Every structure is written in structure tokens, then in C-alpha cells.
Amino acid sequence: MPKTVLITGGSSGIGKAMGEYLSKKGYQVFGTSRNPEKITGSFFPLLKMDVNQTESIQAVVAEVIGKAKKIDVVINNAGVGITGPIEETPESEIMNAFQTNFYGPINVIKAVLPQMREQGFGHILNITSIAGYMGLPYRGIYSASKAALEITIEALRMETMQFGIKMTNIAPGDFATNIAAGRYHAPILNNSPYKKDYGNTLKMMNEHVEKGGNPLEMAKAVHRIIETENPRIHYKVGSPLQKFSIVLKRVLPDKVYERMLLNHYGLK
Template sequence: MSKVIFITGASSGIGKAIGEYLANKNYRVFGTSRNPQRIKDSKFPLVKMDVNDNDSIQAAISEVIFKTERIDVLINNAGVGITGPIEETPSTEIENAFNTNLFGPINVIKAVLPQMRKQGGGHILNITSIAGYMGLPYRGIYSATKAALEITIEAMRMETLQFGIQMTNVAPGDFATNIAAGRYHAPVLDDSPYKKAYSNTLKLMDEHVESGEDPLKMAKVVHQIIETKNPKIHYKVGAPMQKFSIVLKRILPDKVYENLLLNHYKLK
């Protein structure tokens, strides 16, 4: 029997790539979108869901369970980008980022767990970010949301292992997706003390996304994880230097590592 895969945020980018790849491997894939009726070319069914709306989460999961009687793998992929000087970023946008990137995935997991317990197991993969392993200038809120999800899942994983449920974090680096277009950018203000530094960093971040890796690479890694009997807790997927940056943060003195970031983003 084909495993049933449930992917949040599957109408574009990494989520879409994962869904198409797994569908081609004969998994039974369901994705979510806030506006599935707008997506005309999806290779797998899309269910209407907004991770910021608990009623919508419950309805989407109930719909999939009604059709399939199980959910074997949940892939928490839905998320939003956010950039800007933290001082100048509206509190409402900070709250939205945490709601979508942290509280949303937690609520989806909470909604799926009863079914996974009932069926005797399951696997939950959470798409985090290499940015969650370090505080990045002008991306601090995004880094914080992904770091919080990583740590939350480390704890939740230990709580749910007794039910035969696996949890895994998959942290991508820069991938060529439309995330930059959907990202909230705090405006570059003419009278801002951050104007020059933020503007330059913003250009650099967008260049990294445009030259990022093919989302198919993420899809292949996710497939390998799903087929692994005892998966690791953490996976990092990206360019070698992006993954190595995590190692450097672990071994270098704090200020030396900070200087590497300042130089990389041309902030000194």
C-alpha cells in the first residue's frame, strides 16, 4: 500500500518539488494551499488550508483522513520569509512570521498526532532552514522562527517516540524558489540609519536565492529520509559552504564568527 503524504505549502517552490517527486514515486500525495483553485497545473491533489487557521487545519486533515484512512508522513513546509532591521520591522509582521513558521507547524502536528497514534506510527518532517542555526543580520526574525521550530521538534520528538512516531528536521540553504517574491520586506526608509547596510544586504540575499540550488535536490533528500528506517534528527541540505557555516559557528569563538558574517554581508 502506498504511503499517504501530506505536505503543507505545496503549491510552489520546495513543497511543490517534493510533492511532484514523491507522486512520481507512486506515493499518494496531498498538498495544501490557501487558494488551491488558483493552481491549475498541480500534479497531485491540493487541499485548502491556512496554517494560521486552526479550523482550516482540522478540516484539511479530516478531509485527507476521510479519503485515505491514514496519514503516514506529514511534511511541514509552509512558511514565510521576512527581512528588515528588527527595530524597524512592524510587530504585526514579526507575529505573522512566528505564527506561520512556528505556531502553524506545531498546530498541524497536534492535529495529525491522534491519527498517527491510532494507526501505530508515522513520520513528521519539518522544513526549517540553515538560517535557523545562526542570527543573520536583517534576517534575525526569520532565523529565530526556524531556530525555535528546530528546538521545539527536538523536544516533541522525544515525547512522541513512544507512539512509534518519528520526527525529523530538514534545513535547506538557498534554493531557487519564489520565496523572495513572497517575503515580507521591511521598507528601506530614506531617513533610516540602516538604509545603506540594509539595502546592500537585501540585494545580496536576493542574489543568493536567484543563484540557489534546484528544489529537486531537496525532494530527493526528503525521499531518502522517508525511506530510511531510522532517520537522523537533523539534516542540512545546501551548498557546501552553507553547511560548513554551521560547523564554523560551533568551533569558532563568537566574535570571530560574527566577523565572518559581517565581512560576508559587507557590513564592516
């Protein structure tokens, strides 16, 4: 009997790549989208879900259980990007980023845990970000929302392993997706003291995404992790330099690492 996989945010980018790859590998895949009716030609069924709405999450989980009678794997992939000087980022946008990137995945996990506990197995994979390992200029809110998820999953993993449930964090680097088009950009204000630095940094971030890796790399990594009997707590998927930046943060003095980031982004 094939493993049943539920992927949030499965209509584009990394989520779509994972869903297609796992479907071809014989998994029974269900994806989610806020507007599945707008998506044509999906390789796997897309169910209507908004991770910001608890009722929506619970309805989709119930639908998947009703159709498959089990949930083997959940991939928390849905998320939003956000950039801007923290001082100039509206509180509503900060809250939305945390609602989608942190509270959403937690509520998905809460919704599937009773089923996984009853069946005595399950694997929950959370797509975080290499950016969650460091405070990046003009991406501080995004970094913080992903870091919060990483740390919470470390605790939740220990609480639930007694039930035969596995939890894994997968932190991707830059991949060529449409995240830049869909994320919130604080506007570059003409009278802003951050105008020059933020404008240059935003341009650099967008170029990194455009030149990013193929999302198929993430799909293959996720497949390997699902098939691993005892997966690690943390995985990083990205360029060698992106993964090495995490090592440098761990070993370098704080101010040396900070200077390295400032130099990278061309900031004073």
C-alpha cells in the same frame, strides 16, 4: 498500499517539487495551499488550508484521513520569509512570521498526532532553514522562527517516540524559489540609519535565492529520509559552504564567527 503524504505549502517552490517527485515515486500525495483554486495543472491534489487557522488545519487532516484512512508522512513546508532591521520591523509582521513558521507547524502536528498515535506509526518532517542555526543580520526574525521550530521538535520528538512516531528537521540552504517575491520586506527608508547596510544585504540575499540550488535536490533528500528506517534528528541540504557555516559556528569563538558574517555581508 502506498504511503500517504500530506505536504503543507504544496503549490510552489520546494513544496511543489517534493509533491511531484513523491507522486512519481508512487506515494499518495496531498498538498495544501491557501488558494488552490488559483493553481492549475497541479501534479497532485491541493486542499485549501491556511496554517494560521486551526479550523482549516483540522478540516484538511480530517479530509485526508477520510480519503486515505491513514497519514504516513506529514511535511511541514509552509512558511514565510521576512527581512528588515529588527528596530524597523512592525510587530504585526514579526507575529505573522512566527504564526506561520512556528505556530502553524506545531498546530499541524497537534492535528495529526491522534491519528498517528492510533495507527502506531507516522513520520513528521519539518522544513526549517540553515538560517535557523545562526542570527543573520536583517534576517533575525526569520532565523529566530526557524530556530524555535528546530528546538521544539527536538523536545516533541522525545515525547512522541513512544507511540512509534518519527520526527525529523530538514534545514535547506538557498534554493531557487519564489520565496523572495512572497516574503515581507521592511521598506528601505530614506531617513533610516540602516538604509545603506540593509539595502546592500537585501540585494545580496535576493541574489543568493536566484542563484540557489534546484528544489529537486530537496525533493530527493526528503524521499531518502522518508525511506530511511531510523532517520537522524537533523539534516542540512545545501551547498558545502552553507553547511560548513554551521560547523564553523560550533567551533569558532563567538566574536570570530560574528566578524566572519559581518565580512560576508560587507558590514562594519
